[in-house]
Amino acid sequence: MNIYLIDIFNTYDDHINFIDSFRLQPKRTYLEQAKSEIKINSFGEGYLDQIMIWEAKDKNKFNELISILNELNLLESIKSKRLGGGRYEIAVQVKENGIDSSLSDVGFGISQFLPIIVADLQLSEGSTLYIAQPEIHLHPSVQSAFGGYLVKQINSQSKNYVIETHNEYLLNRIRLAIVKGEIEEDEVKVYFTDNSTNKSVLHEIQFNKQGQILNAPNNFFKTYMMDVMEIAINAAE
Template identity: 30%
Template structure:
C-alpha cells in the first residue's frame, strides 16, 4: 500500500485541509511561508513517528528527518489547548487477493488525533478513527467498516465504538480463521479498553478455544495490523530536504543504506555501491547504476559520474569530453542534483520520492532537462512530491504532456499531475488552489494571478517607463 492522501487539522497554518496524493507527481507551488514546507514536514514527522517504537502513543515531532519543535511550535496559532490531527489514506488499487491471505485492505483511512501531554511537553495519542475497505469485499452496498478508539480523560483506558458492518466483518473474519494475531495487543498500550458499540445489541466473538474475547481486543488487533501497514507505507517514502551536502574532494565512506539521507549525506556511499555492483554483475539489463548514468546524462548532456575509493574516502568525479574533474572543481549544481538522481535510481516502482527545491543552483535550461529526468522516473514507476519555485520544471512537464499526444518519447498524461498553489490568506492561515491541466498540458482557465507573472509585470512596467520618458 502507498500513501494516497493526507489530512491535517490544527497544524501550523492549516486549520483543516485534505490533500490528494494519488497522482504520479504532486507539485507544490506558492509564496514563501505559505505552507509548502510545513505540508512536507508533516509527512516527514509521520515517517519518523512510524519508524519509531512509540507509534502507539506519541507523535515524534523531533527526529533525524525533521524537527517540528515542541507542541506549541507546530499547533495552529500556537494554541496548545487545540488538538492536532493527521490522517492518512493508503491505497493499493488493482491488487488481487492471494489464496489463503489474511485480512488485506484495498483502501485504508486512518485519522489520528493528538493532544498535549503537559507533563512531557509532547503530543500524545488521543483518538484513532479507522475506516478500512477490505480487499475483495463487496463495496456496492456502501457498507460502513469503521471504528473509533478514544482515550478517557484520565488516560487510563480507551473507549471503543464501531459500526454494525464492522462488527459483522469481524465475525466473518473470525469464522474464517483469518483475523486473530499473536497475543493480546492491548499490552502495546498497557491499558484495558472500555467498550461501547453503535447500533449493535450483542457480540458473538469467541476464540476457537471457547474463551470469550472482547470486541476491543479484536479492534486493537486490527489497529496494530493497520499501523504496521502505515509503517510499511512510510518505509517506501524517501525525503530529501533543500540543504544538500556541499561538494568535496573526498567523502568519508559511511554504512551503506538504500537512502541517501535527508541532506544527501549517504550519496557517495550509494554511488560507490551502485557502481561496484554494476561492474561485478553479469546481468545485461539496466541496473540502478545504469539508470543513474542515463538520468544524469539527461540533465547534464554528455556527462557521466565515476567514483573511486581512496583509503577511507570516496572520491566523485564528473567526466565530460574525456576529461575527469573532481566534483569540487565544477559547478555547484552538480552536487545538488546527484543526490536526487541517486535516490531515484535505487528506488523500486511504487515508492515515493519527496524533494524540496530540486532546482537549486541549476541554470533554467538544466531545470527543463531536470524535468525530463523526473518524467522518466515517473515512467519507471516512482511517485514524486516536489516543492519548487521553478517555472521551468512545470513547463518541462507541460511539454512532456503535450508531446505525449503526438508520439513523444516520454509519456505523461494530465491525469498524472497534481498542482497545488498555496496561498497566504493571512499571517496565521494557509489555503491552496488546485490547478488543472488540459490534455495539451495547458493550465485550465489560464495562470492564476501571482503565479509566475513577475516577468510579464516587469516587462510591462519597463515598457510603460520607456513610453513615459518618450512622451515627456
C-alpha cells in the same frame, strides 16, 4: 520533519524517501561507510557511497545513473578512487573527453542534484519520492530537463513524486509533456499557496490537454508574466 513523517518513512522504507532542500556540501575526500546497503537520508548523506557500491558491484545500475546524467546534460562520467585509511575521492567529467575534476571544483548544483537522482534510483517501482526545491543552483536547461526525467520515470516505473518548488522551467516542461501526450493532464496535481492576504490559501491548479493553466489565482506566475509583458511593451516602443 515531524515524528509522524519519520515513522511513515521508516515503515515504508523501500518505497518512500524525502530529500530536503538543504543538502550536504561537496568535499575533497570522504570517509567510506562500512555498509552493504545504504539509504540516502534527507540531507543527501550516503549518495556517494551508494554510487561507489554500484560502480563496484552493480554495473547496470551504475550505467543507468551515468546515462541519466548524460541525458540531463549534467555529467559525462563519475569515478571513485580509494586513498587508503577508509577515505576516497570522487572525480567527475562535465564535458565529454574533459578533465577529471573534484565535485568541489564543478558547479555547486551538481553535488546538490546528484542525491535526488541516486535516491530515486534506490527506490523500487511504484515508490514515492518527496523532493524540496530540486532546482537549487541548477542551470535552467537542467531544471527543464528534470521535468522530462520525471515524466519518463512515471511512465516506465509507475513512480510518484511530491515536489515543493518555485520553478517555472520544471512546470513548463511538464505542461509540454501534457501537450505532447506523454502524460495525462489529470496525472499532474499542482497546489499553490497564496499568502497575499493575512492568511494562507491553498489553490489547486489544473491543466487542460493544451497545457493551459486553469483555476490559477492572479498572482500565480505573476512576476514572470508581468516581466514578459513589460519586455514586449518596451521592445515595441
